[in-house]
Amino acid sequence: xxxxxxxxxxxxxxxxxDKSIKCEQNLGHDxxxxxxxxxxxxxxxxxSYNNKELIIxxxxxxxxxxxxxxxxxxxxxxxxxxLGDSAVYFCASTGRENEQFFGPGTRLTVx
Amino acid sequence: xxQGEEDPQALSIQEGENATMNCSYKTSINNxxxxxxxSGRGLVHLILIRSNEREKHSGRLRVTLDTSKKSSSLLIxxxxxxxxxxxxxxxxxQGGSEKLVFGKGTKLTVNP
Numbered sequence: 001x002x003x004x005x006x007x008x009x010x011x012x013x014x015x016x017x018d019k020s021i022k023c024e025q026n027l028g029h030d031x032x033x034x035x036x037x038x039x040x041x042x043x044x045x046x047x048s049y050n051n052k053e054l055i056i057x058x059x060x061x062x063x064x065x066x067x068x069x070x071x072x073x074x075x076x077x078x079x080x081x082x083l084g085d086s087a088v089y090f091c092a093s094t095g096r097e098n099e100q101f102f103g104p105g106t107r108l109t110v111x
Numbered sequence: 112x113x114q115g116e117e118d119p120q121a122l123s124i125q126e127g128e129n130a131t132m133n134c135s136y137k138t139s140i141n142n143x144x145x146x147x148x149x150s151g152r153g154l155v156h157l158i159l160i161r162s163n164e165r166e167k168h169s170g171r172l173r174v175t176l177d178t179s180k181k182s183s184s185l186l187i188x189x190x191x192x193x194x195x196x197x198x199x200x201x202x203x204x205q206g207g208s209e210k211l212v213f214g215k216g217t218k219l220t221v222n223p
Contacts (some may be wrong), residue, residue, distance in 0.1 A: 004153075033210075041197060043154070043213040056210050090153055098203050099144060100211060102153035 003027050006091050006103040013081060014111055020040045021106045023091030032074040034066060036087045037105070041092070049074050056093075080109070081110045088099040116214050117200055121222040130187045132217040134200030135180075141203045143176055144211065145185050148197045155186075157198075162205070192223045 004025045013019055025032060033056075034093040036048040048056035049068040063079045076089060114143070117134050119206045124130055146154040160167045160176045160183065167174045173186040187194055197218045201211040 041148075041216050041218075043199065045210050045212075048210060092154075097159055097161055098142065098211065099156045100146075100154070100201075101156065104153045105151075 004091055004093055004101050004103040006089075006106050008106060009104065010107050012109045012111065015081055015083060017081050018077070018079045019081060019108070020075055021089055021091075021108075023074045023076070023103055025072055025093040025101070025103075026092075027093055027095070027101060028107050030071055031095035032071075033069065033092045033094070033098065033100065034074065034076050034089040035102075036043075037090060037093060038087050047074075077084075078108075081108075086110045114207055117198070117217045119217060120215070120220045121220070124190060125223065126190060126223050128190055128221075130190050130194070130219055130221070132185045132198050132219070134183045134185070134214055135202075136183075136202045136210075136212075136214075137181065138202075139205040140178075141205050143183050144201045144203070145172075145174060145183075146199045146201060146213075148216070150196070150200065154199065156201055187219075190219075190221045191220050195219060195221045 001073045006023050033051045037043045046060050047066045051071045052068045065077045068074045086109050088105045088107050090105050092100040144159045145157045147153045158169045160172050160174050171188045197216040198215045199213050199216045201213045
């Protein structure tokens with residue numbers, strides 16, 4: 001029933017590793033986003049895809065690579081993880097009036 | 112930067128009282144939205160107000176928008192302990208991409 005789902009919910013890993021976070025939405029929306037929320041709760045957009053095409057790419061290190069196999073899925077792969085990548089990552093999809101529907105978040109801890 | 116700024120950063124009130132949070136932004140907008148985030152959860156959309164609207168209600172929520180002052184307020188009436196959460200405003204820049212820019216949030220604590 002969950003509208004926007006993400007896996008995993010928690011991710012603890014060592015510096016230098018590569019990891020992926022998956023996101024799926026069953027709302028039929030065309031546009032999906034990845035956001036990063038830091039320890040001070042500041043939420044910043046990273047990427048946006050519309051119907052599998054990248055439309056927004058904020059200034060994000062190229063270690064972060066989003067992939068959208070279809071419009072219901074938007075995955076985030078992160079290479080060579082660094083301590084500063086520790087944060088909560090949220091996936092979201094967009095309704096008709098640009099209101100966002102957020103997933104539950106993935107808390108990434110890099111040790 | 113278009114970033115919204117909420118104030119206060121933190122607000123603590125007693126159950127039954129009203130809570131008012133403010134948001135200021137810098138550029139012309141299409142709409143302004145308010146979201147709630149409970150601890151450890153994703154953000155939940157509460158209400159959207161368009162740039163040509165001045166006030167909007169949804170249940171115990173009342174949102175105002177003053178485009179001349181580039182500011183909005185969110186009023187929660189008759190607060191409940193369950194309203195304890197962080198509240199964020201987000202703006203959608205006029206003429207820009209569809210991306211939303213979020214403020215830093217107001218942490219509301221409603222004491223039973």
